Amino acid sequence: MVNKKSSEENEIIRSVENFEEISYEDLQRTPFEIVVDYVMKTIAKTTQRVYQHTYNTWMDWCEENGINPIYVNMINVERFLLDQKTTKATRKRQLYSMRRVAKMMATLDGDMARKNYEALKDLRVPKHDDDTENSIRAEKTRAKNVLSASEADTLLRVWQENTLVSIRNRALIALLLATGLRRAEIVALMWRDVDLTNGIVHVESGKGEKSRDVPILNDFAVLAVDAWKKAQQTAHENQAETEPPAPRDFVFCSVGKGDRLLDDTSTHPDTVWRVVKKTGKIAGIEWSPHDGRRTVITETAESAGVKDAQMLAGHSSEATTLLYVKASEAKELKNRVKLRYGAVTKHDKKLLTTEPLLSEIDAK
Numbered sequence: 001m002v003n004k005k006s007s008e009e010n011e012i013i014r015s016v017e018n019f020e021e022i023s024y025e026d027l028q029r030t031p032f033e034i035v036v037d038y039v040m041k042t043i044a045k046t047t048q049r050v051y052q053h054t055y056n057t058w059m060d061w062c063e064e065n066g067i068n069p070i071y072v073n074m075i076n077v078e079r080f081l082l083d084q085k086t087t088k089a090t091r092k093r094q095l096y097s098m099r100r101v102a103k104m105m106a107t108l109d110g111d112m113a114r115k116n117y118e119a120l121k122d123l124r125v126p127k128h129d130d131d132t133e134n135s136i137r138a139e140k141t142r143a144k145n146v147l148s149a150s151e152a153d154t155l156l157r158v159w160q161e162n163t164l165v166s167i168r169n170r171a172l173i174a175l176l177l178a179t180g181l182r183r184a185e186i187v188a189l190m191w192r193d194v195d196l197t198n199g200i201v202h203v204e205s206g207k208g209e210k211s212r213d214v215p216i217l218n219d220f221a222v223l224a225v226d227a228w229k230k231a232q233q234t235a236h237e238n239q240a241e242t243e244p245p246a247p248r249d250f251v252f253c254s255v256g257k258g259d260r261l262l263d264d265t266s267t268h269p270d271t272v273w274r275v276v277k278k279t280g281k282i283a284g285i286e287w288s289p290h291d292g293r294r295t296v297i298t299e300t301a302e303s304a305g306v307k308d309a310q311m312l313a314g315h316s317s318e319a320t321t322l323l324y325v326k327a328s329e330a331k332e333l334k335n336r337v338k339l340r341y342g343a344v345t346k347h348d349k350k351l352l353t354t355e356p357l358l359s360e361i362d363a364k
Helices: 007-019 029-042 045-065 072-083 088-108 112-124 131-142 148-156 166-179 184-189 220-241 270-283 289-304 306-313 327-336 345-352 355-362
Strands: 200-203 214-215
Touching: 029 045, 029 072, 029 088, 029 220, 045 072, 045 270, 072 148, 148 166, 148 220, 148 270, 166 184, 166 220, 166 270, 166 289, 184 270, 220 345, 270 289, 289 306, 306 327
Parallel strands: none
Antiparallel strands: 200 214
8 A cells, every 4th residue: 555645745845845956865855854954954053963863853753653753743742752751951952943843844834834833832841740850860871871892893793784775884883883973974974085094084074164084993894884885886887877987976875775876975964863773773772873973982082091082083172172183193093092892703704795795786
């Protein structure tokens, strides 16, 4: 049975399409994600991460409760907020974020969306009986979101299928857990930024528009990214209409139906979130992209010191501007730091080779 989009969804899609030209890849995404993109254009870059976290949490909650995320109304939002085991202050921020997306939907669609937005403006932050206890628990939880070595090793080996999407996902997870890059930094990576010989990635425009060089801190990630590079290039050559095709630029592109590469553009940061969540679900480990970043920073601080951890993360201190890691410094840091996970086993060498996949792609 074919699931037909509701008239409300179709109206929003038409409104957004008329508002601005949308790429083919955008049209493959859900109406809610498209509206969120427009919301992001109306808020400062420094606060986009907070809004996006709420929207990701909303989509996860909707999926668990069988609700289409486009249905942003008072009843659903109140249920969503009450289900969040967090502080009242956090629920207040979440409500404000949901009002912003409702306002955008009202701007683009009107009618029912306008009524939902007006109702949400009057909704007060719902209270939990244990708000004080939740506040204390939230503070403790934030300090503990660091993966153990065994958890990290488990996550690294979730994707073992011999398909493009599996090889890409494995490389993405491996690079996240070996560099501590932010989601936006990972999706912006181009192959010219990746030096697999020396195990270094160059972040052209990190947080605060600062560039830095970051070491890839274990061999598993180097091999995983190399396997993805070879698989991507072979698939690209087989899909190309001209011979020889120009090399692809972006490291992490989208993979469509039939295990085919889509356009040579960076994938959306939301894709990183979904891959991380799916990886965690398969492994039975609850984690987020930032938990991976926090894990690498913590491991580096414990083995090499806080200064090196700041350099790796691209953090600024209270008294100085953003610290840089030059290529030479990154090589020295790579030699000094040894992560407790990501060692390559005999089984991994077989897993990370691309010969079986390349032969299958050639056969197609």
